[in-house]
């Protein structure tokens with residue numbers, strides 16, 4: 001029988017649409033089970049600075065549909081130090097918080113793993129990042145919304161690209177991960193999709209594009225991940241402009257619009273499921289796991305595997321980009 005009476009919940013790293021739905025789910029599931037809930041503002045930095053807020057049923061009302069995070073988020077440099085983590089653990093304990101639910105990405109889970117190892121503090125991770133780069137879950141909260149936001153923007157770009165018969169280089173987010181770029185590329189029918197996970201030499205990029213242009217497509221869309229080895233859309237443009245001076249080319253960096261907006265139904269349902277699963281995992285005595293959905297079933301994975309085992313890009317999806325271009 002687990003004796004936890006109070007839990008903490010925080011959002012950390014890059015925010016993602018659906019984080020609010022996850023906070024709501026964690027809060028309501030914990031209250032339902034008779035636990036108290038404290039919100040920690042600004043991610044791990046809030047634990048270091050004891051920035052706490054009591055969470056009640058109504059604290060989380062009218063927010064399942066909102067992007068961003070009511071608890072705010074941060075990238076905390078201090079939490080990367082042993083002194084910062086000690087301060088955080090002391091503050092959490094003096095507030096009566098006995099376990100933490102951390103909603104975030106690979107960095108957040110890395111920090112949570114270390115906090116658990118150094119201070120014996122139970123940490124359950126809920127995957128929330130538009131990057132979808134965590135193993136142990138088919139999708140992370142926010143990924144579906146970001147994908148649809150990027151797609152909506154690119155469909156509009158295609159209209160004007162087609163009208164002027166131009167080439168567009170469109171950059172989507174993903175410093176280290178190309179999941180968003182890959183599925184955006186497939187869904188918008190991009191002629192070329194470039195990801196950090198696949199090395200494509202600039203010579204090959206040029207040959208592919210020349211081939212497409214010679215076949216007289218009316219418009220050309222290149223989707224490039226922010227972290228692709230080409231350096232992203234601007235740098236790619238610099239490398240192409242001399243050889244492609246005959247083609248009217250424009251660059252569009254989608255940027256942070258992909259991080260905001262109302263979460264899709266799929267992200268709201270995912271967040272709702274994972275919040276409840278996280279509270280159940282804590283009550284079942286787990287101390288360092290991530291909750292995920294795999295093949296439509298809740299799955300618990302050691303927190304460490306979530307960030308240390310690199311999630312791989314499906315080759316079947318990569319093949320689509322080549323066959324369907």
Ligand SMILES: Nc1ncnc2c1ncn2[C@@H]1O[C@H](COP(=O)(O)OP(=O)(O)O)[C@@H](O)[C@H]1O
Pocket residue numbers: 012013014044074075076077078079080081104105106107108109110111112114129
């Ligand atoms: N190696 C680490 N040790 C301790 N804390 C870390 C570590 N990596 C990340 N963190 C903490 O987690 C926060 C969020 O990580 P970050 O990589 O910025 O975002 P995300 O969780 O979305 O991947 C960091 O700002 C830092 O406070």
Ligand SMILES: O=P(O)(O)OC[C@H]1O[C@](O)(COP(=O)(O)O)[C@@H](O)[C@@H]1O
Pocket residue numbers: 013014015104105106107128129130131173174175176226259
């Ligand atoms: O908002 P920032 O700090 O510029 O970070 C941008 C990065 O955050 C992300 O949007 C999300 O990444 P994380 O979930 O790892 O924080 C990346 O796609 C992007 O590279």
Ligand SMILES: [Mg+2]
Pocket residue numbers: 013105106107129131
């Ligand atoms: Mg990350």
